Amino acid sequence: MADRLQHAFRHPELLQQALRHRSAGAPNNERLEFLGDALVNLIVAEALHARWPKADEGTLTRARAALVRESALAGIARELQLGDRIELGPGELKSGGHRRDSILADALEAVVAAIHLDAGFDACRAAVMPWFEPLIEALPTGKAEKDPKTRLQEWLQGRQLPRPAYRLLETRGDDHARVFVVSCETTDPELAEQAEGPALRAAEQLAAERVLARLETK
Template identity: 45%
Template sequence: MLLQNRLGHTFKDATLLQQALTHRSHSTLHNERLEFLGDSILNCVVASLLFDRYTKIDEGDLSRVRANLVKQQSLYEIAQRLELSQFLRLGEGELKSGGFRRPSILADTLEALFGAIFLDAGFDAARDVIRALYIPILDTVDPKTLGKDAKTLLQEYLQGKKIALPQYNVVATHGAAHNQEFEIECLVPKLDIQVFGSGGSRRAGEQAAAKLALEAVQKAFVKAPATPRKTKPRTAQLKLTGIATIQPDAPDAPLDEPIVAKAAGSAKTAGSTKAGNAVSLPSADVAAPATAAAATSATSNATPLITSKSKTA
């Protein structure tokens, strides 16, 4: 009854529970067929949980997260929380070799229990048990990083900080040819980080080194004070082009006279075809319109858009 209370399900058929807890080393009526069934139910329920919970994650990332949640290590950790090892039915050989602590046996037994609950009370009962076991896990995991290896996480972290990718070098190999251990160096030059990892293959050594490097990089950014942002001094004079300036005491120009605009920092008339020609603005006491002869002369020349008036016009 203790295990059933922890699972949240009371079996109507006690023989299903007994079979789910029985390893093949114990008897011929073991749990491997129930494990096959429970594995499929587990994948279906976890997929449904992820689909409902993470609405903005695409199919690829959902598959990655699900694979991580239903893998042997995850099931083993759940089995340990349930203290499943004390309920196993193992053969004498497995008992002596510590089979009740073996992750593969505990993970397979948990899947067999899911299959047994399905046969005992249907899919909804199995779903409720699995949901109760997995929701606390989902509350603590980050779907963006769950299931990604250390090299991928390190690369993504450095790219987010606009830092060059790490360098991996084989420093040494140890052991016989059939049982070598690789020592790998991981460098992040910009942060002066150098760490070493080892593994039974080059890839395993790189993963071990990347994990240490990621921890070092994250610590470096936590300790590093925020660099104040340098601001460029604003220029004292703003160059404004084409903005008309108002001349004080100037009389209103007649509708048929051209308008003269003065750009800040420039002496050109707006629309003039020759750069550098000075513009003389009319003074307050000059209000007479240009004579017909001056107008005819201005039209016969290069047709400037804006003309200036003078006292002799």
């Protein structure tokens, strides 16, 4: 595990807690996840700021969002094989929680915090940056694709049309496996699309992407 994380823990109990989901009881990784989220954003922002000296704030913000989104963090967690090490309660274990993006992303952030608490920020940055290097290199230099909600809004505004409206249609599932169903609507009722996701924003992004796809082929 130390080889994959590129960090040997002096206090292994920190790593143990980072990999303990709340469904497995206390102490769990929720507090570490809170700290890790801030650390990941800082480390990635610092790297982008240094590498893209001519990029404006909007470009840097979009690039950071692409790198730290849930699916990207979950992908890193899978490469590090964190899923097999996450301690879950019986319900989450039975439902395959070790494969769920939200649980993997949270665990990764908690591990980042654990490294920081174990050895300090410099050691944390040194361990974490190699995880993001391939993702940063894959981004077009100085550019980052805008998210679907932004692209849809700009498409509509460019044609002097009102902004899209998003409505929450349904919320279902337990607290640890919540599913949000939303609709994305424009002035053309025929273009309305629905989508679902593990987070409200994720569902909205997918619904916007579906509306965009219809607009571009219309």
